[in-house]
Amino acid sequence: MDITIILNYLIRGLSLGSVYAIIALGYTMVYGIAKMLNFAHGDVIMVGGYVCFFAMSGLSGNFAEGSVAATVVPAVAGTLLAMAVCTVLGVVIERLAYKPLRQAPSLAVLITAIGVSYFLQNAALLLWSSNPKVFTPVTGRGSLQVGALSISYVTLLTIAACIIIMVVLTAFTSRTKLGKAMRAVSEDKGAAQLMGINVNATISLTFAIGSALAAIAGVLYMSAYPTLTPTTGSMPGIKAFTAAVFGGIGSIPGAMLGGLLLGIIEIFAGAYISTQLQNAIVFAVLIVVLLVKPAGLLGKMVQEKV
Numbered sequence: 001m002d003i004t005i006i007l008n009y010l011i012r013g014l015s016l017g018s019v020y021a022i023i024a025l026g027y028t029m030v031y032g033i034a035k036m037l038n039f040a041h042g043d044v045i046m047v048g049g050y051v052c053f054f055a056m057s058g059l060s061g062n063f064a065e066g067s068v069a070a071t072v073v074p075a076v077a078g079t080l081l082a083m084a085v086c087t088v089l090g091v092v093i094e095r096l097a098y099k100p101l102r103q104a105p106s107l108a109v110l111i112t113a114i115g116v117s118y119f120l121q122n123a124a125l126l127l128w129s130s131n132p133k134v135f136t137p138v139t140g141r142g143s144l145q146v147g148a149l150s151i152s153y154v155t156l157l158t159i160a161a162c163i164i165i166m167v168v169l170t171a172f173t174s175r176t177k178l179g180k181a182m183r184a185v186s187e188d189k190g191a192a193q194l195m196g197i198n199v200n201a202t203i204s205l206t207f208a209i210g211s212a213l214a215a216i217a218g219v220l221y222m223s224a225y226p227t228l229t230p231t232t233g234s235m236p237g238i239k240a241f242t243a244a245v246f247g248g249i250g251s252i253p254g255a256m257l258g259g260l261l262l263g264i265i266e267i268f269a270g271a272y273i274s275t276q277l278q279n280a281i282v283f284a285v286l287i288v289v290l291l292v293k294p295a296g297l298l299g300k301m302v303q304e305k306v
Helices: 003-034 041-060 068-101 106-128 153-175 177-187 189-194 199-224 234-247 252-272 278-292
Strands: 143-146 149-152
Touching (some): 041 068, 068 199, 177 199, 199 234, 234 252
């Protein structure tokens, strides 16, 4: 078996897994702090992709074709605009759809999240139609040649972005005042409120960070898989949620580990077993892992207080 081919699949798996990990971080933060599953998270990815697409399309004609500025400026501006729009969108969704249900049963919140997801998909359908848009990679279409391996710049950027986000997020939650407030709310909302922490503002901040990460993930995912439609975010969102559960939902390192492993499993399953069965294999692995370790790979079993 050619080692170059295996390395190529491994790098592709790490790239795809890095996108899943970035999305899963949003899921795991919201669940860890608000104790709810935001199934509209995948559609925020789609919105970020559309915002970046239109921003890049509008700016690309202002620079000389083939120049570095023609690639870098639209990509950076489009990504920043997508992050800003998705951050605002995440906070608005939390305030309008989820905040009124803070004391409601979890089933009501879950149904609301599914409703928000369908609302975003249909809004995108009305605004931008169902015709697929072809997304231009934010790094251009170049690649780095390392011996017999050809690694695209998109792949390198995606893996680097995942590592940087993981390090920054870990430092933020462990060393900053806001991060410590988020951890306190995650542990006990009532006790945190008694200590003077604004629980509602902390939850809104969590949605803002998660939605900004979704925008980054959307841009990176669209750069690797450039067909953009109103339902584009659905499957990556479901798989990222799977990755969060796989690694241990509520755990930031678990989200990253779960995302990377899921991406590698998916790529190798498609390459060596069947492209038609690769999704089924991914979810089958999840089931096996949860049967052995119900809390996920890095999750901890928490006993409910009565």
